[in-house]
Amino acid sequence: MADVVPRPLDALPKAHLHLHFTGSMRHGTLLELAARDGIRLPDALVSDWPPRLAADDEKGWFRFQRLYDVARSVLRTPEDVRRLVREAAEDDVRDGGRWLEIQVDPSGYGARFGGMTAFTDLVLDAVADASRTTGLGMAVVVAANRTRHPLDARALARLAAQYAGRGVVGFGLSNDERRGTTSDFARAFEIARRADLALVPHGGELLGPDSVTQVLDHLGADRIGHGVRSADDPRVLDRVVAAGVALEVCPTSNVSLGVFGDLTSVPLPTLLAAGATVALGADDPLLFGSRLAGQYATMRAAHGLDDATLAELARMSFRAARMPEHLRAACLADVDAWLDSPVEHWTP
Template sequence: MTATGAGGVRPLRDVSRLPKAHLHLHFTGSMRHATLLELAERDQVVLPDSLVEDWPPQLSAADEKGWFRFQRLYDVARSVLRTPEDVRRLVLEAAEDDVRDGGRWLEIQVDPSGYAARFGGITAFTDLVLDCVRDASERTGLAMAVVVAANRTRHPLDARTLARLAAQYAGRGVVGFGLSNDERRGSTADFEGAFRIARQAGLLLVPHGGELRGPDHVRQCLDSLGAHRLGHGVRSVEDPALLERIVAAGVALEVCPTSNVSLGVYSDLTSVPLPQLLAAGATVALGADDPLLFGSRLAGQYATMRAAHDLDDATLARLAEMSFEASRAPSDVVAAAKRDIAAWLD
């Protein structure tokens, strides 16, 4: 409850009605748990108990074995996507879920190479995803775009191939280029060539960094890849000089609280250093990362941070505004969202 003075109290504003941009959502990780179970049953895919009775799974990526378990669950979930209709359903349901949570803009992140073998190659799969995004946007009213992401556990030449693919679709539904998977694997500097291709195409550069590794890796993402936004980036708080640099450069941080706790980066939600980031002046966009594995969607990130840090509604509204400022959403979408954020706060 929020106090209104001596005369009484006013209920907390509903965070699901606060307009938001969602900038950190992985493709398979956006799947509804019920959809996973239904598709698995259809094709007799045997799921591990942690994706059935014990869902959401107990995860930790504090060591390489922990990340392997996390990645295995993700790969099992991806294996239930067998047909174009499955892909269309996933994208539509992700859009519906974001709209239910107050979403106005979604940048969904996908590595086409992870689906290429089953869907006719990376170009054919990208075409399919973009068609599904257009369809879901029309049906739900949610404005949407795609971030193509390379896998840092694969060869950097594969990343260049994906960067060229993303560049071909720049301005046609693809707005960014990322680098995902275990940031402790591979050499970030080796992916500079791929990011140079994406930069020349005018794409937003959004590598993962600063979650499983600390400030040293954030610097590499800035220096070698020229990151405009950081997937996570939360551990930049450990180095005040680095955080000052991030703030001065206007590099946004895609902070995913439930992911941070589920993967063992922080022991609990009260330890996620959102207040420190905000106090330093950082641009922060809250994201759900992989709701299928972490059990919490977009509005849940706002609700948990409100509860963990006793955030007032003005701070939540500012977080929502920053999510649009850090996005590639069209100006009309941003303007309408900011008007409605102000109305939410009134």
């Protein structure tokens, strides 16, 4: 009897809405740049890569953050930044990406690159160049760090607002969601809201559904970075669905950080059954070892998703994106074409 061969996932058009700047770096690029400048990398980023991670306590998160900071330190020149952005775009195109919103905290790079404004200019120029070179639609989300003072977040929100309509499409809040008080960042998100930026804070990953409620109540989230723990409370999940708030679900990183024990435990079927809008993302491929198409592949394997469900996940990623309408329409049509394409049959 012949079996149907699933359609190739790297040919499925998709948008990537949860990718961090340094975390998008290729492992080979990290090694090359570190060798160039004599930077000694920990074994977890060399021989033991991808690193074994856990963030269920502060010690685990500190180790994760230390590895991230080491990786960021290899970016020394404007060409390093351009290379990172270009390679991230190339990798997404290879995975079927049509649109990418890359997330960056300029305050983490400003000291080395002439200040936050100069660094933002550099990133936006690199994004424009990479988009022209690869054909990938691209934009930037400026993200504040919740482990820093809320006044820093306001400064970043004002910076993001200055670039609204000029390549910056959103404002986020990242890092360990167990740190800081969510309501303290409300003023920053109000600044971003007035600039018509997408409000995309992290929440509902390391903490439970109450973290989702917090970013909805205090930050007015349009999308939630992760948000996967909303599945823990049907009332919270119903609220997310009713509000039309998209969840940027990153399965591989959830498992790597210990949020779930394995990929079959990532509650994607629960989210979809409730009617949630889900956009799968890779988060930090440099640390988790899996890129965009890998998220679709792991969820297909873990939950037995059929091609129609995978196509709908791709459609949802485009619907949740801050992208030009003509491009969105074209991408949605291409998803339909992927699903309508003939399937292959294999006879054992």
